[in-house]
Amino acid sequence: MGFVYALIAAGLSLIFGLMELVNFAHGEFLMLAMYVAFFAWLLGRLDPVFSFPLVALLLGALGWTTYHGIIRWVLGGPMLAQIFATFGLAVFLRSAAQYLFGVDFRVITDPLLGGRVSLAGLYVGLPQLAASVAALAAFGALYLFLARSETGLALQATAQDRQAAALMGIDTERMFALGWAVGSACVGVAGALLTMFFYVFPDVGATFALLAYVTVALGGFGNVAAALVAGVAVGLVEAFAGLLIEPALKYAIVFLLYLAVVLWRPQGLFGRF
Amino acid sequence: MRRAVPSLLLVGVLLFPVVFTTPFPRHVMIMIFLYGALASAWNILAGYCGQISLGHAVFFGIGAYTSTLLARHLGLTPWLGMVAGALVAVGMSQAIGYPVFRLRGHYFAIATIAVGEIVQTLVINWDWAGGARGLFVPIKRPDSLLNFQFHESKAVYYFIALGLLLVALGATRWIERSRRGYYFRAIREDQEAAASLGVPVTGEKHWAIGVSAALTALGGTFYAQYVLFIDPESVFPLSLSILICLVAVLGGVGTLWGPVLGAAVLVPLSEGTRVWLGGGGKALDLLVYGALIVLIAVLQPAGLVGLARARRPRAADRA
Numbered sequence: 001m002g003f004v005y006a007l008i009a010a011g012l013s014l015i016f017g018l019m020e021l022v023n024f025a026h027g028e029f030l031m032l033a034m035y036v037a038f039f040a041w042l043l044g045r046l047d048p049v050f051s052f053p054l055v056a057l058l059l060g061a062l063g064w065t066t067y068h069g070i071i072r073w074v075l076g077g078p079m080l081a082q083i084f085a086t087f088g089l090a091v092f093l094r095s096a097a098q099y100l101f102g103v104d105f106r107v108i109t110d111p112l113l114g115g116r117v118s119l120a121g122l123y124v125g126l127p128q129l130a131a132s133v134a135a136l137a138a139f140g141a142l143y144l145f146l147a148r149s150e151t152g153l154a155l156q157a158t159a160q161d162r163q164a165a166a167l168m169g170i171d172t173e174r175m176f177a178l179g180w181a182v183g184s185a186c187v188g189v190a191g192a193l194l195t196m197f198f199y200v201f202p203d204v205g206a207t208f209a210l211l212a213y214v215t216v217a218l219g220g221f222g223n224v225a226a227a228l229v230a231g232v233a234v235g236l237v238e239a240f241a242g243l244l245i246e247p248a249l250k251y252a253i254v255f256l257l258y259l260a261v262v263l264w265r266p267q268g269l270f271g272r273f
Numbered sequence: 274m275r276r277a278v279p280s281l282l283l284v285g286v287l288l289f290p291v292v293f294t295t296p297f298p299r300h301v302m303i304m305i306f307l308y309g310a311l312a313s314a315w316n317i318l319a320g321y322c323g324q325i326s327l328g329h330a331v332f333f334g335i336g337a338y339t340s341t342l343l344a345r346h347l348g349l350t351p352w353l354g355m356v357a358g359a360l361v362a363v364g365m366s367q368a369i370g371y372p373v374f375r376l377r378g379h380y381f382a383i384a385t386i387a388v389g390e391i392v393q394t395l396v397i398n399w400d401w402a403g404g405a406r407g408l409f410v411p412i413k414r415p416d417s418l419l420n421f422q423f424h425e426s427k428a429v430y431y432f433i434a435l436g437l438l439l440v441a442l443g444a445t446r447w448i449e450r451s452r453r454g455y456y457f458r459a460i461r462e463d464q465e466a467a468a469s470l471g472v473p474v475t476g477e478k479h480w481a482i483g484v485s486a487a488l489t490a491l492g493g494t495f496y497a498q499y500v501l502f503i504d505p506e507s508v509f510p511l512s513l514s515i516l517i518c519l520v521a522v523l524g525g526v527g528t529l530w531g532p533v534l535g536a537a538v539l540v541p542l543s544e545g546t547r548v549w550l551g552g553g554g555k556a557l558d559l560l561v562y563g564a565l566i567v568l569i570a571v572l573q574p575a576g577l578v579g580l581a582r583a584r585r586p587r588a589a590d591r592a
Contacts, residue, residue, distance in 0.1 A: 074571055084519060088563050089563065090563070091563030093563070210390060217379070217380055217384070259372050259388070
């Protein structure tokens with residue numbers, strides 16, 4: 001679970017690092033990714049194991065469109081306008097999903113991967129394990145892209161200093177759009193992986209998005225690698241809180257932990273102001 | 274001329290229930306007053322002091338739950354419950370302020386979301402307070418001001434809601450003109466500069482959240498007495514916190530009339546789309562609503578008050 005959280009948070013963190021903007025529709029992007037994966041299975045008999053590149057591609061396109069259709073126009077505006085642009089998008093997407101797909105919980109009934117495997121005495125569900133591995137792999141790919149490829153470096157340069165990057169001949173406008181595309185693609189992969197063991201419904205994004213915000217803030221905004229550590233930490237705390245204290249309170253404990261951490265380090269674990 | 278506008282407005286809203294005697298228009302007006310008051314309360318903390326809270330539903334819920342629990346267990350009149358709710362909310366706001374005021378910008382906003390979620394989860398799991406099932410406000414007859422319940426007509430609710438809005442506006446006006454209001458705005462514009470000039474930054478932020486929480490809790494008690502049923506989903510959700518600031522943002526943050534204007538536009542819009550397009554579980558009303566929010570954010574980021582302000586100098590140029 002932690003790795004999937006981390007992947008969701010990484011997409012959010014990437015977008016934030018690039019343009020200091022929190023995408024409040026991130027959870028709804030996840031929800032759409034899950035629906036795409038679900039319908040790929042329902043109509044095309046394509047298991048999420050195979051459909052996730054397709055989902056990532058579609059979500060990337062959605063992110064790109066969102067940037068050009070909405071975000072570009074509010075970038076210069078106050079922080080509140082940015083919050084509400086993405087929040088309005090979230091309400092729109094959520095109710096669009098409800099309108100088109102109904103409110104039923106849907107689940108993939110014959111996933112390719114099922115059952116459990118024993119790992120050093122611990123039982124782990126196979127789909128969960130596969131999702132963790134895939135999420136970790138996606139994370140590695142993201143890291144390589146950011147740290148090794150020229151485009152990735154240009155992206156990082158833009159995140160660091162918009163003007164300087166533009167002076168160096170980087171098309172910052174394109175980088176922003178690309179950041180949205182890559183960030184959304186991350187959530188696409190995460191969504192497709194989640195469908196293997198989680199049900200799909202229009203509001204599914206809400207919980208995951210909240211956890212993603214906390215994960216990003218916990219790791220420090222704009223730091224993609226920190227999102228991985230924070231994501232795993234959130235996943236572990238959630239699991240142990242559910243096991244040791246009270247399952248119903250597990251999210252409250254995650255949020256409490258976050259508040260405790262920011263008391264000690266207001267900028268997040270690895271953040272910079 | 275400009276001085277006359279508020280008085281004319283007041284006469285207008287006082288005469289409104291005489292002209293419109295059916296429940297629906299009155300309900301819409303009551304909701305405008307309530308959301309106007311809530312958004313004004315939020316505006317004190319966010320608009321003037323610059324601390325964008327996305328967890329104000331916490332104070333709203335505290336107001337609703339405190340008065341309802343006191344009425345159920347001690348038979349206390351909701352009026353005293355309202356005062357108690359405001360006091361509890363102030364206490365809670367000071368406790369919340371301690372960790373979250375160390376944070377800035379997006380970190381602050383997300384921490385307030387986290388606080389909201391913690392409180393909602395705790396109340397859902399708090400069986401004595403009804404848990405996830407919620408609470409009914411004990412029905413009292415006959416209708417009386419003391420009981421704060423009016424089953425015959427919405428007229429009294431109308432005037433109480435109006436009173437609530439006037440209290441919120443009065444508090445805003447008072448803060449706007451006092452030394453404290455200048456401190457708040459200094460903190461909003463530049464916290465370090467304010468601190469270096471001797472503004473007690475953290476103390477002032479605690480003042481802002483305290484006033485804001487108390488006013489929001491009053492609205493919570495009113496809501497409980499108006500709807501007569503509360504549960505964590507209806508008084509503590511994140512969507513309520515966001516709706517409150519949406520109203521203020523639509524009208525214009527950091528202005529006296531912005532929140533009222535925002536409520537006057539948004540409430541009829543959402544009630545209207547709900548009545549015309551809602552129903553059938555299709556969420557068409559929310560679809561329109563979401564699209565409108567995006568449009569507003571893109572086209573008019575300074576809010577409707579900004580629209581009026583942008584007009585005025587141009588009119589002066591022509592003259």
